[in-house]
Amino acid sequence: MKTKASPVIRPGNLELEHWRQGSFFESRDVSFGAHLGLTNLGIGYGEVPAGKAGCPFHNHHVEEELFIILEGEGTYRFGNERYEVGPGDILGAPAGGPETAHHLINTGSEPLKYLSISTMAATEICEYPDSGKFLAKTRIPGEAKARFRYIGRTESAVDYWDGEPGA
Template identity: 40%
Template sequence: MKRIVNVADIELQPFPPGMGPTGETAERYEARMGRISVQLGAQQLGYNVTAVPPGKRAFPFHNHRVNEEMFFVLEGSGEVRIGNEKHPIRQGDIIACPPGGPENAHQIINTGSGELRYLAVSSKLSPEICEYPDTHKYGILGEFGPDAEGKPQVIRILTRQGDNVDYWEGE
């Protein structure tokens, strides 16, 4: 298996159909990503290169309760929201996003005039809980390896606090 790739050789793709922003959301969010960890056989870390056009962001403001992320700005400039603060970022900056509550929520925004590219690295612990402080949503994602037929087993739930069903409902 290939263990080395040059960043210049990473092919960037838009969000898969049905996974990207739509409607008014598409006015604020856009990104192309090159997922590379699987290609290189990584098991404990996920990594990709993300390219964001001017005025856009790749993902909503969020925090991880389980996984840690790190971003290395390859080119361009912008800002990162972390908790209640905003910080300018530029080529060469390294951004640490440890797991935790809303004080660790983060979002990278391209406020520059050219494309913003960064390397994203994260741990891959499962299950994961993400919170979205701006919209009061949370998500639970579990990836459990292939089933007997080789298909990936994934649980993905996105909801708001209080929208839960009772534990005993329907039992």
């Protein structure tokens, strides 16, 4: 059963999910756009501990993202550049190639707290320049879960006709 959306969210009342991957990636975060009744705009809140990043360095081919730093200090890695950021800073991540790849690293001693806002395309391709991976996904508008999701590397590509009957 779907919960009724509310036009107001109190971030302090949201239950954050804590996760950790390896020694560099960790966050406490939550997505809540759907709770506001939004179907094509993603909104999240994140808290990244000191010395950690909340996601791998990546770029989107379709979706755009915006981050608003609420508390803490960090480095915004964007393309080949690095920018020191802090409370009140607004960071853009337009769609594009590796020149728009981005992620936030907490370089302070306190948690880096921020809002993330993104368009939510029905189909998206992300690249991960540090690891050479890509992500292809589709979703049904209004649903958070992807209908199709594949992470791989271009070396695993097959010919268009591979496996087709009679080809």
